[in-house]
Amino acid sequence: MQHCLPEQLALAALREPLPDDDAFHLAACDLCRAEVASLRRAVEAVSVPELADPGPSVTPPPAVWGAIAAATGVTAAPAGMTAPVAAAPSAAAPSVGPSSEETPGGAQVLPFRTRRRGLVLVAAAAVAGAVLGAGVTAVVRSGESTEALTAVALDPLDDEQASGRAEVLVREDGSRALQVDLDAPALDGEYYELWLIEPQVVDMVPLGVLRPGSQTFELPAGLDLGEYPLVDVSVEPLDGDPTHSGISVARGELDT
Amino acid sequence: MGGLLVARPAPTSSVVVVPDDAMAAARGAVDPDDAEVGRRFAAGDEQALAWAYERWSGQVHGMAVRAFGPGPDAEDVTQQTFIAAWTGRARFRPGESPLPAWLVGICRHKIADAWGRRERQRRETDAAMSQAQAAPLGGSGPGIDSVVADRVLVLDELDRLGQPQRGIIELAFFADLTHAQIAERTGIPLGTVKSHIRRTLERLRSRLEGDGAALPA
Ligand SMILES: [Zn+2]
Numbered sequence: 001m002q003h004c005l006p007e008q009l010a011l012a013a014l015r016e017p018l019p020d021d022d023a024f025h026l027a028a029c030d031l032c033r034a035e036v037a038s039l040r041r042a043v044e045a046v047s048v049p050e051l052a053d054p055g056p057s058v059t060p061p062p063a064v065w066g067a068i069a070a071a072t073g074v075t076a077a078p079a080g081m082t083a084p085v086a087a088a089p090s091a092a093a094p095s096v097g098p099s100s101e102e103t104p105g106g107a108q109v110l111p112f113r114t115r116r117r118g119l120v121l122v123a124a125a126a127v128a129g130a131v132l133g134a135g136v137t138a139v140v141r142s143g144e145s146t147e148a149l150t151a152v153a154l155d156p157l158d159d160e161q162a163s164g165r166a167e168v169l170v171r172e173d174g175s176r177a178l179q180v181d182l183d184a185p186a187l188d189g190e191y192y193e194l195w196l197i198e199p200q201v202v203d204m205v206p207l208g209v210l211r212p213g214s215q216t217f218e219l220p221a222g223l224d225l226g227e228y229p230l231v232d233v234s235v236e237p238l239d240g241d242p243t244h245s246g247i248s249v250a251r252g253e254l255d256t
Numbered sequence: 257m258g259g260l261l262v263a264r265p266a267p268t269s270s271v272v273v274v275p276d277d278a279m280a281a282a283r284g285a286v287d288p289d290d291a292e293v294g295r296r297f298a299a300g301d302e303q304a305l306a307w308a309y310e311r312w313s314g315q316v317h318g319m320a321v322r323a324f325g326p327g328p329d330a331e332d333v334t335q336q337t338f339i340a341a342w343t344g345r346a347r348f349r350p351g352e353s354p355l356p357a358w359l360v361g362i363c364r365h366k367i368a369d370a371w372g373r374r375e376r377q378r379r380e381t382d383a384a385m386s387q388a389q390a391a392p393l394g395g396s397g398p399g400i401d402s403v404v405a406d407r408v409l410v411l412d413e414l415d416r417l418g419q420p421q422r423g424i425i426e427l428a429f430f431a432d433l434t435h436a437q438i439a440e441r442t443g444i445p446l447g448t449v450k451s452h453i454r455r456t457l458e459r460l461r462s463r464l465e466g467d468g469a470a471l472p473a
């Protein structure tokens with residue numbers, strides 16, 4: 001009896017129906033069936049619904065582009081990216097200096113309420129010593145009675161020249177502030193902005209305009225720093241667009 | 257931050273300085289067609305990445321969401337796809353395939369890679385949980401993880417195929433077309449389609465049997 005043609009066996013491996021003669025032979029011939037099985041291994045590996053040609057289109061969240069722009073350093077932006085990125089509805093315009101943004105997600109439990117677990121200065125020790133400068137210690141400022149709870153180095157992204165340090169300060173009345181020391185070149189026609197971003201880089205809270213040097217930003221009451229642990233410094237064009245430009249120059253992660 | 261945007265000195269009190277004007281002027285009044293976006297992408301024109309994202313991120317993200325559901329895993333795949341496409345643009349041949357097809361191909365890799373990572377994590381967790389005392393001999397049996405590894409190998413081999421072989425086998429694998437439909441779609445004679453399919457499946461088989469048998473854990 002004549003075996004199936006190699007081309008027919010390949011089609012059988014793709015699960016195409018064969019002409020009757022071939023189908024009958026294949027059902028009875030171990031040799032031909034073994035051939036089909038060996039060719040089918042590749043088919044089964046990739047011919048799965050998840051890898052099939054694109055189906056319904058799904059618009060990715062805006063922050064996906066932000067991450068791509070940050071990773072590639074590309075400054076052009078898709079047209080759709082003018083839509084608001086930040087979750088904070090009050091982010092109508094970048095505010096200067098200490099800001100009073102509202103909490104985006106309503107009331108949340110403050111992780112710092114049960115503070116004093118040994119003054120958590122951990123992150124600092126673990127990250128890039130180079131930019132930490134004078135080291136991070138618990139600071140009690142006379143007069144204001146302020147404690148530093150956690151601090152983080154802001155490391156330059158890619159080959160950017162910006163770096164620095166951010167420190168969460170908690171006052172006696174429980175209010176919090178983020179003190180930032182930024183070492184970065186002065187900008188012309190653009191400005192630095194400070195953000196708190198969640199780990200998936202989707203939602204973010206704008207804290208305000210930042211300049212090289214040392215500044216303190218008020219943290220919104222109720223904001224869970226555990227949900228927004230990334231301290232991010234972006235470069236924003238003066239275009240009136242309140243959303244993150246996608247260009248980040250330094251970033252650190254708070255260890256809360 | 258070399259030359260991010262055209263920086264014009266502006267008094268802080270002035271209302272608007274719109275650097276976007278410069279970009280809008282540079283890109284011309286009309287957006288280019290898909291083929292032109294592909295050519296500019298290959299040439300490293302940053303605006304082409306933005307256009308590609310505008311036009312095809314929905315397709316790519318749709319695939320990622322289909323594989324992982326909405327959320328961080330899918331977003332990571334989409335993000336990685338565009339980043340890899342941009343950094344690997346030297347390998348993109350605008351004359352050989354449309355840019356969206358190339359992006360979709362990269363997306364398949366990223367999905368397969370993510371499955372591979374999950375599989376490794378699962379094995380590590382299993383190994384850690386199974387025994388603390390006996391040295392794990394790494395002999396992961398056949399099963400899910402061998403399919404995961406096969407997948408990576410096959411996708412990799414597909415990248416090495418020239419045209420029209422690659423287009424033909426992708427229509428069979430990913431568009432679920434029969435050889436007759438492929439011939440009709442591509443205008444390539446039926447017999448030629450069949451022999452390309454045969455040769456490509458043989459090639460994939462040798463790749464799998466050649467270095468797919470024993471993979472590093
Ligand atoms: Zn036979």
